[in-house]
Amino acid sequence: MKIPNASPLVSLTNAGHRAGDKWLVRGVSFNVAPGEIVTLIGPNGSGKTTTMRMAIGLLDASEGKADRVDDLRVGYVPQKIAIDWTMPLTVQRFMALTGKASKEQINDALHKTGAQNLCDAQIRDLSGGEFQRVQLARAIVRKADLLVLDEPVQGVDFAGEIALYELIGALRDDLGCGVLLISHDLHLVMGATDKVICLNGHMCCHGTPQMVSESAAYRDLFGARAAGALAVYQHEHDHTHLPDGRVQHADGTITDHCHPDDGHHHDHGEGKHHAG
Numbered sequence: 409m410k411i412p413n414a415s416p417l418v419s420l421t422n423a424g425h426r427a428g429d430k431w432l433v434r435g436v437s438f439n440v441a442p443g444e445i446v447t448l449i450g451p452n453g454s455g456k457t458t459t460m461r462m463a464i465g466l467l468d469a470s471e472g473k474a475d476r477v478d479d480l481r482v483g484y485v486p487q488k489i490a491i492d493w494t495m496p497l498t499v500q501r502f503m504a505l506t507g508k509a510s511k512e513q514i515n516d517a518l519h520k521t522g523a524q525n526l527c528d529a530q531i532r533d534l535s536g537g538e539f540q541r542v543q544l545a546r547a548i549v550r551k552a553d554l555l556v557l558d559e560p561v562q563g564v565d566f567a568g569e570i571a572l573y574e575l576i577g578a579l580r581d582d583l584g585c586g587v588l589l590i591s592h593d594l595h596l597v598m599g600a601t602d603k604v605i606c607l608n609g610h611m612c613c614h615g616t617p618q619m620v621s622e623s624a625a626y627r628d629l630f631g632a633r634a635a636g637a638l639a640v641y642q643h644e645h646d647h648t649h650l651p652d653g654r655v656q657h658a659d660g661t662i663t664d665h666c667h668p669d670d671g672h673h674h675d676h677g678e679g680k681h682h683a684g
């Protein structure tokens with residue numbers, strides 16, 4: 409989905425950040441182009457948030473370079489947000505807290521994140537998934553070039569996580585923006601990202617999700633089990649769901665439903681599962 413030949417929105421070159429005499433992260437190089445989803449993964453304290461903050465200019469690079477295109481509009485959803493949860497605050501007012509936005513822009517953004525029915529709801533009454541959708545809406549309300557999401561699926565259940573990653577992909581398609589996200593949900597993120605940067609105080613490995621999951625550095629960091637779990641999501645889909653609900657199999661036949669043992673499917677081995 410990356411837009412061909414577009415200049416990167418942000419670009420880190422051997423970048424590192426030091427606080428006092430401690431290096432929080434070093435040797436990070438990657439860029440995010442328009443239409444591209446880049447995910448930072450790594451254990452707690454590995455420098456993901458520090459790297460993200462360097463990328464968008466909230467922290468300086470103490471060494472190396474952090475470049476951004478001129479007038480980059482960033483839509484940022486931070487990991488933690490300072491809100492007085494006891495105060496009444498409607499979604500509509502929350503959306504306008506960080507800058508001017510017309511009612512129409514607010515409604516449009518809420519619509520794009522599937523939160524249009526929440527406009528008059530109180531922030532303190534929202535579920536985890538609803539609040540994340542509202543935060544995403546706030547991030548896109550003024551047409552961001554780059555969406556920056558620090559753990560966007562916090563407080564969201566498993567089905568909600570999948571829906572949120574799908575939504576992030578749809579927003580990228582719709583807005584043509586770049587996306588830089590941090591996640592611990594390796595198996596989910598692997599399906600939803602173009603490029604993975606694996607951090608552990610430095611850049612351990614990087615590349616497509618497939619390349620990273622097969623790298624020794626990734627396995628050392630997350631264990632062979634994590635890599636094995638990913639295989640479940642990496643098998644080749646062997647059938648297509650037709651618009652009328654029927655299923656077309658790899659051998660060309662069409663059936664009403666799809667069953668793992670109907671003779672049309674390949675065995676995916678250890679990671680065997682049935683996905684549509």
Ligand SMILES: Nc1ncnc2c1ncn2[C@@H]1O[C@H](COP(=O)(O)OP(=O)(O)OP(=O)(O)O)[C@@H](O)[C@H]1O
Nearest residue numbers: 427430432450451452453454455456457458459487
């Ligand atoms: N201002 C600071 N001064 C000193 N150490 C800091 C400072 N900010 C962060 N750190 C430390 O730097 C390391 C990297 O922090 P960072 O928040 O970037 O990690 P992270 O990978 O995002 O972690 P998590 O997954 O837990 O959110 C951590 O050990 C953290 O305690």
